Amino acid sequence: xxxxxxxxxxxxxxxxxQELERPLDDxxxxxxxxxxxxxxxxxxxxxxxxxxxxxxxxxxxFVRFSMNFCLQHLxxxxxxxxxxxxxxxxxxxxxxxxxxxxxxIWSLEVNRIIHRVGxxxxxxxxxxxxxxxxxxxxxxxxxxxxxxxxxxxxxxAHVKFMLGLSPERPKFGRYSYSEKFEYWALVWGTxxxxxxxxxxxxxxxxxxYFPKYIFDVAxxxxxxxxxxxxxxxxxxxMYHAHFNPDVFPMNMTIFxxxxxxxxxxxxxxxxxxxxIALSPPAPLPSEGEGGGVRGVG
Amino acid sequence: xxxxxxxxHLKMRAGGAKCAVALARGxxxxxxxxxxxxxxxxxxxxxxxxxxxxxxxxxxxxxxxxGFKREVAPGQxxxxxxxxxxxxxxxxxxxxxVDCHTDVTVIPHQRRPEQIHCLQCHYQGNVVGAPVSERxxxxxxxxxxxxxxxxxxxxxxxxxxxxxxxxxxxxDPLSPVYRVNIPKTCASCHVEIYTDYLEGVHGQALRNNxxxxxxxxxxxREHDLFPPDDPRSSLHPxxxxxxxxxxxxxxxxxxxxxxxxxxxxxxxKSFHGIAIEFGILKSAHCISCHEYHKILSSRDPRSPIHPxxxxxxxxxxxxxASSNVxxxxxxxxxxxxxxxxxxxxxxxxxxLIIVMTSFFVLYIxxxxxxxxxxxxxxxxx
Numbered sequence: 001x002x003x004x005x006x007x008x009x010x011x012x013x014x015x016x017x018q019e020l021e022r023p024l025d026d027x028x029x030x031x032x033x034x035x036x037x038x039x040x041x042x043x044x045x046x047x048x049x050x051x052x053x054x055x056x057x058x059x060x061x062f063v064r065f066s067m068n069f070c071l072q073h074l075x076x077x078x079x080x081x082x083x084x085x086x087x088x089x090x091x092x093x094x095x096x097x098x099x100x101x102x103x104x105i106w107s108l109e110v111n112r113i114i115h116r117v118g119x120x121x122x123x124x125x126x127x128x129x130x131x132x133x134x135x136x137x138x139x140x141x142x143x144x145x146x147x148x149x150x151x152x153x154x155x156x157a158h159v160k161f162m163l164g165l166s167p168e169r170p171k172f173g174r175y176s177y178s179e180k181f182e183y184w185a186l187v188w189g190t191x192x193x194x195x196x197x198x199x200x201x202x203x204x205x206x207x208x209y210f211p212k213y214i215f216d217v218a219x220x221x222x223x224x225x226x227x228x229x230x231x232x233x234x235x236x237x238m239y240h241a242h243f244n245p246d247v248f249p250m251n252m253t254i255f256x257x258x259x260x261x262x263x264x265x266x267x268x269x270x271x272x273x274x275x276i277a278l279s280p281p282a283p284l285p286s287e288g289e290g291g292g293v294r295g296v297g
Numbered sequence: 298x299x300x301x302x303x304x305x306h307l308k309m310r311a312g313g314a315k316c317a318v319a320l321a322r323g324x325x326x327x328x329x330x331x332x333x334x335x336x337x338x339x340x341x342x343x344x345x346x347x348x349x350x351x352x353x354x355x356x357x358x359x360x361x362x363x364g365f366k367r368e369v370a371p372g373q374x375x376x377x378x379x380x381x382x383x384x385x386x387x388x389x390x391x392x393x394x395v396d397c398h399t400d401v402t403v404i405p406h407q408r409r410p411e412q413i414h415c416l417q418c419h420y421q422g423n424v425v426g427a428p429v430s431e432r433x434x435x436x437x438x439x440x441x442x443x444x445x446x447x448x449x450x451x452x453x454x455x456x457x458x459x460x461x462x463x464x465x466x467x468x469d470p471l472s473p474v475y476r477v478n479i480p481k482t483c484a485s486c487h488v489e490i491y492t493d494y495l496e497g498v499h500g501q502a503l504r505n506n507x508x509x510x511x512x513x514x515x516x517x518r519e520h521d522l523f524p525p526d527d528p529r530s531s532l533h534p535x536x537x538x539x540x541x542x543x544x545x546x547x548x549x550x551x552x553x554x555x556x557x558x559x560x561x562x563x564x565x566k567s568f569h570g571i572a573i574e575f576g577i578l579k580s581a582h583c584i585s586c587h588e589y590h591k592i593l594s595s596r597d598p599r600s601p602i603h604p605x606x607x608x609x610x611x612x613x614x615x616x617x618a619s620s621n622v623x624x625x626x627x628x629x630x631x632x633x634x635x636x637x638x639x640x641x642x643x644x645x646x647x648x649l650i651i652v653m654t655s656f657f658v659l660y661i662x663x664x665x666x667x668x669x670x671x672x673x674x675x676x677x678x
Contacts, residue, residue, distance in 0.1 A: 093571045108575040162667030208617035212625030216639045219568075220631050224646025231650060235657035245668055 008036050060261040062275070064253050068132060069141075073254045075125045080233070082118030083193075086111045087226050119197055126190055144174045147184065151177035173270040178240060182232075189229045196222040354404045355394045356381055383463035415455040435521035451486065458482055474519075477503060479512040493590035502554070509550045516540055516589075534573055537582045538564055559635075563628035579614075586610050602627075 012032050017023055024032075065073075089098035089111065102108055132138040154177045157170035175183070196218035199206040206215055241251045246263065253259045264272050350356070359365050361381055366374040384390060395401050397417070398410045418427040420434055436442045436455070444452035458474055465472035473482040480503065484491030494500040494513075502510035516531060523530035531540045542561040544550050551558045564570045564583065572580035586602055593600035601610040604623040611618035629636035631643035 090571065093574070102575045108572060108577055159663065162663045162670075164667070164670050204615050204617045207611070207615055207622060208619050209621070211621045212623070212627075213638055214625075216625055216629060216636075217642050220639050220642040221646070223631075224642065224650070228646060228650050228653060231654045232657065235654060235661065239657075239661045239664075244664065 005033075005036055005040060008040075009033050012036065061258045062261065062264050062272075063257055064259040064264075065257040066137060067257060068137075070255055070257050072125055072129055072132070075121055075128075079118045079121030079125060080229075082114055083122065083226075084230055084233075086115040086118065088230070090115075091223055091227065116201065119194075119201065122190065123194055126194060145180055145183050147180055151180055171269045172267060173274075174268055176267070178236075182236060182240070185229075185232060189225055189232075192221055192225040193229070196225070352381075352394050355379075358405055360394075379462050386465070387463045388466055389462075389464055415459070431520055433520050439520060439522040440524055441522060453486065457485070474514075476508055476512055479514055483513045490590050497588075497590055497592040498594055499592060507554070509544070511544060515544065532584075534578045534580075534582050537584060538570065538573070541583050557628070559630055559633065560628040563630045566630060567628075581614060585613070 009029075009032055013024060013029065016028075016032070089095075089101045092098050093102075102111065106114070133142050154170040154172065157166060157168075158177075160166040161169050199210070199215060199218040200222060203215065206218075241247065241254070242249060246266070259268075261272075356379070360377060360379045363378045365377045367377060369375045389397075397413050399413075399417075400411050416434055416437075418425055419429055420427075421429055423429070433455070437446075441453050445454055460473060465475075467474045467476075469475060470477070472478065480491055480494055480500065495504065499511040503512065518531045521529065521531075523533075525532040525534070527533060528535070530536065538561050545556070545561055546558050548558050561583075565574070569581045573582055588601055593602075595602045595604070597603060598605065600606065605620075607623040608618050608620050611622045615622075626635070626637055626639075629639055631639050634640050636643070
C-alpha cells in the first residue's frame with residue numbers, strides 16, 4: 001500500500017511538473033500526498049464493505065420463480081396452515097388434544113372464524129393464480145407444468161436409480177415429475193376443498209338448492225380430501241422441500257425465487273442446458289449488481 | 298292402585314258419636330283449635346293390628362278410626378286416619394310410629410307433632426339402613442324442592458309422589474313410583490303434559506305394556522330434577538343426547554321395537570353434536586327436531602320429522618330449508634354401509650389415503666436409500 005501511494009504521488013508530481021514547467025514546492029507536494037492517501041483509503045474501505053455485504057454474490061444463481069409466484073406460494077402456505085390447525089381438531093373432535101384445544105386454547109366459535117380466514121386466503125390465491133395463468137408469464141409456466149409421457153418414464157428411471165439399477169439420475173426440465181404431481185394434486189385438492197367448503201360455509205343457501213345427501217357427500221369429501229392433503233404435505237412436500245439432504249433444513253427457492261447454479265445443474269439439467277444455449281455468455285459476477293443473475297424469463 | 302290413590306285423598310266420613318278433643322298448642326293455641334271427631338267407640342273386632350302391636354296405642358286411641366279428623370279452618374277438615382293395613386304392607390311396615398314422629402313422647406300427645414321429613418332418615422351415611430341409592434337429598438336443589446322452599450303451595454314434597462304411610466318400593470306394582478304408575482303420579486299436577494305423553498311413542502308403548510318404555514323420570518330424573526338451563530340437568534342441551542342414549546344405545550331394548558341404536562353416536566359425530574359439545578348451545582339436539590313429550594314416529598304425518606314436515610322443522614334454524622332436506626338419510630355414520638353414498642365417499646377417501654400415504658412413505662424411504670447407496674459408492678468408484 002505504501003508503495004502504490006509513493007508511486008502514485010511521484011506520477012502526479014511528474015505530470016504536474018511537466019504541465020507547470022517548474023518544480024513543485026514542499027507545500028504542494030504535501031497536499032498531493034494527502035489527497036492520494038485519502039483517495040486510496042476511501043477505495044479500500046468501499047471494497048471491504050462490498051465484500052462484507054454480499055459474500056454470496058460470488059456464487060452464481062438463477063432466478064427460478066418471479067416475485068409474483070413466490071407471493072402466491074406464501075399466501076397459500078399461510079392459508080393452508082390456518083386451515084390445517086383449525087380443521088384437524090374438528091375432524092378429530094373425539095380426541096383428547098382436540099378437546100384440549102377447544103376448551104383451553106380457542107373456542108369453537110373462534111376456530112370457525114380462523115378456518116374461514118384460511119379458506120378466504122386459499123380462495124384468494126386460487127383466483128389470483130388463475131388470473132396469473134392467463135398472463136404471458138403464467139401461460140409459459142402452465143405449459144411447463146403440463147404432464148407429459150416423459151414424466152412417467154422419468155419416474156421409472158428415478159426409481160431404478162434409487163434402487164441402483166441405473167447409474168444415472170434422469171434429467172429433469174423446469175419441473176420434475178414430482179413437482180408436477182404435487183402441483184396437480186394441489187389443483188385437484190383445492191377444487192374439492194373450495195367447492196365442498198363453500199357448501200358448508202353457506203349451508204343455508206346450499207340447503208335451499210341441493211338435496212341433503214349432496215350436502216353430506218360434500219362434508220365427507222371435505223373431511224377426506226383434507227386428511228389426504230395434510231398427509232401429502234407432511235410426507236411428500238416436507239420431504240422435497242425440507243428434509244431431503246439436498247435442501248435440508250429448508251429449500252428457500254420458493255421464498256427468494258433464487259436457485260444456485262449447482263442445484264440448477266443437478267435438479268433441472270435440461271432447463272439449464274436450454275438457458276445456456278439461449279442466453280449470451282454470462283458476464284463475470286464481480287462486474288456489477290446483476291452480474292451473476294441469469295434471468296429465466 | 299285405586300285404593301292407594303284414594304288413600305292420599307281421604308274422604309271424611311260422617312256419622313257416629315262425636316268426641317272432640319281440643320289440644321292446646323303452645324303459643325299457637327289461639328289460631329288452631331283442633332276438634333277431633335271420632336266415630337263411636339272402638340269396634341269390638343278391630344282389624345289390622347293386635348293389642349300387642351307396639352303401635353297399638355296410637356291406633357287404639359285415635360288413628361285407627363276412619364273418621365278421625367281435625368278442623369283446620371271452619372268447615373275444613375283434615376283426616377288423621379292411618380290405614381294400618383296399608384302401613385303394614387309398606388316398606389316401613391316394621392317401623393314404629395314414633396320412629397318417624399320422634400317428637401311424640403307421650404301418647405296421647407299433647408301437642409300437634411311437628412312435620413316430619415323423609416330426609417331425617419334418608420340421608421347419605423344414615424345408620425338405620427334407609428336406602429339412598431336414588432340420592433333423595435338432591436330433591437332439595439331440584440325445581441320441586443326450590444319451589445317448596447319458596448312456599449309454593451303446589452310444590453310437591455316426598456309424600457306427593459311416595460304417599461305418606463303406605464310407601465312402597467319402586468318395584469312394587471302398587472307403588473305410585475312403580476315405572477308404569479310414574480306418568481300418572483306426575484299427572485296429578487302435570488296433566489297437560491301427561492296427555493301429550495300418552496299420544497307420543499313412549500306413552501303408547503307404555504300403554505301397550507312395554508315396561509322399558511321411557512317414563513317421566515327416565516328423562517327428567519327423579520330427585521335431581523333441574524330446569525334445562527342448569528348444567529346439572531339431564532335435559533341441559535349438552536346432556537340431552539346422553540339422556541336419550543341411556544335407552545337408545547341399548548340394543549336389547551331397541552332391537553325388539555325395530556328402533557336403530559346408532560342415532561346418538563351419529564348425532565355426536567355431526568356438526569350439531571360437535572357444536573353442542575363445545576359450548577354452542579343454540580345448536581340443535583335430539584328434542585329440537587323430535588319434540589319431547591309428544592315424540593312421534595317419522596311415519597306419523599303429525600310428526601316434525603315426517604318427511605313432509607322436515608322443511609319446516611329444519612327451517613326453525615335454517616330459514617332457507619326446502620323439501621330438499623328430506624332427500625337424504627339422517628343420523629348417518631360415514632363408516633357405516635347404511636350411510637349410502639356417503640359411505641362410498643368415505644371408503645374412496647379411506648383407500649386413497651392409505652394408498653397415497655403408503656406410496657409417499659415408500660418413495661421417501663427409497664429415495665433416502667438411493668442417496669445413501671450412491672454416497673457410499675462414490676468414494677470407492
